[in-house]
Amino acid sequence: MRVVLLGPPGVGKGTQGRRLAEGQGWALISTGEMLREAARKQTPLGLEAQRQMDAGLLIADDVIIGLVRECIAGPEARKGFVLDGFPRTVPQADALDRMLSEQGVQLDAVVSLGATEEELVRRLSARRECPVCKRAYNLDSAPPKRDGTCDDHPETKLIQRVDDRPETVRKRFVVYREQTAPLIDYYRRSSQLRDVPGLGTRDEVYRALLDALGRGAGAR
Numbered sequence: 582m583r584v585v586l587l588g589p590p591g592v593g594k595g596t597q598g599r600r601l602a603e604g605q606g607w608a609l610i611s612t613g614e615m616l617r618e619a620a621r622k623q624t625p626l627g628l629e630a631q632r633q634m635d636a637g638l639l640i641a642d643d644v645i646i647g648l649v650r651e652c653i654a655g656p657e658a659r660k661g662f663v664l665d666g667f668p669r670t671v672p673q674a675d676a677l678d679r680m681l682s683e684q685g686v687q688l689d690a691v692v693s694l695g696a697t698e699e700e701l702v703r704r705l706s707a708r709r710e711c712p713v714c715k716r717a718y719n720l721d722s723a724p725p726k727r728d729g730t731c732d733d734h735p736e737t738k739l740i741q742r743v744d745d746r747p748e749t750v751r752k753r754f755v756v757y758r759e760q761t762a763p764l765i766d767y768y769r770r771s772s773q774l775r776d777v778p779g780l781g782t783r784d785e786v787y788r789a790l791l792d793a794l795g796r797g798a799g800a801r
C-alpha cells in the first residue's frame with residue numbers, strides 16, 4: 582500500500598509510521614528524518630534545513646519535493662511506502678499526485694492522526710529520542726528503563742530535539758494550522774482520508790491505524 586500519515590506536530594506520525602513500515606515491509610519515507618540526517622552530515626541542504634527547523638518553519642517546497650521524488654522512484658518503495666511528514670503544503674500534495682501518476686500508481690490511503698493541541702504540547706515537551714537508533718521515548722508515557730539513556734544503547738544519552746523547545750513548538754503549530762491542516766480537506770474531497778484518533782497508548786493507536794487501513798487483526 583501507499584500511505585500518507587497526516588497530523589499535527591507530536592501526534593505520533595514518526596513512531597507509528599516506523600512501526601507500520603517495519604510491520605508491513607514497506608519503505609518509510611520521513612522528510613523530517615532525511616533533513617535531520619542532512620543536518621548531522623552538515624551538507625549545504627542540511628545547514629539550511631537546520632536553520633528552518635530550529636525556527637519551526639518549513640523547508641521550501643521544491644527542495645522537499647526533489648528529495649521525495651528520489652525515494653518514491655527507488656526500488657525500496659516498490660512494495661509500498663509510508664510517507665511521514667510529506668506532503669505538508671497543498672503544492673507538495675499536488676506534486677505528489679503528479680509524481681505518482683507519472684509512475685501509473687496512486688495513494689491507497691491518507692490517514693489523519695488527530696489530537697488536541699494542548700495534549701500535543703504536553704507530549705512534545707516530554708519527548709526524547711536516541712541519537713543513534715532514533716527510538717522515540719516519552720518521559721511521561723513511554724520512559725526508558727534507565728533514566729535518560731536508550732534501552733537499546735545503554736551508553737547513549739537521550740536527547741531533546743531543538744524544535745521541541747516550547748517557543749519552537751508554538752511556531753510549528755501556527756505553521757501546521759496555516760499550511761498543513763488544509764490538506765485534511767484536500768484529501769477528504771478525494772475520499773482518501775481516514776481519521777484515526779492519535780490519543781491512547783502507542784499500541785491502541787497502532788491497532789486503530791491498522792484497522793483504518795484494513796490490515797487489523799480482523800482483516801483477511
Ligand code: AMP
Pocket residue numbers: 590612613614616633634637638639640641645665666667668669670673744753
Ligand atoms: P518532522 O520531523 O516531520 O516534525 O519535521 C521536522 C521539521 O523538518 C519541520 O518542522 C520542517 O522544518 C521540516 N520538514 C519536514 N518535512 C517537511 C516538508 N514536507 N516540507 C517542509 N518542511 C519539512
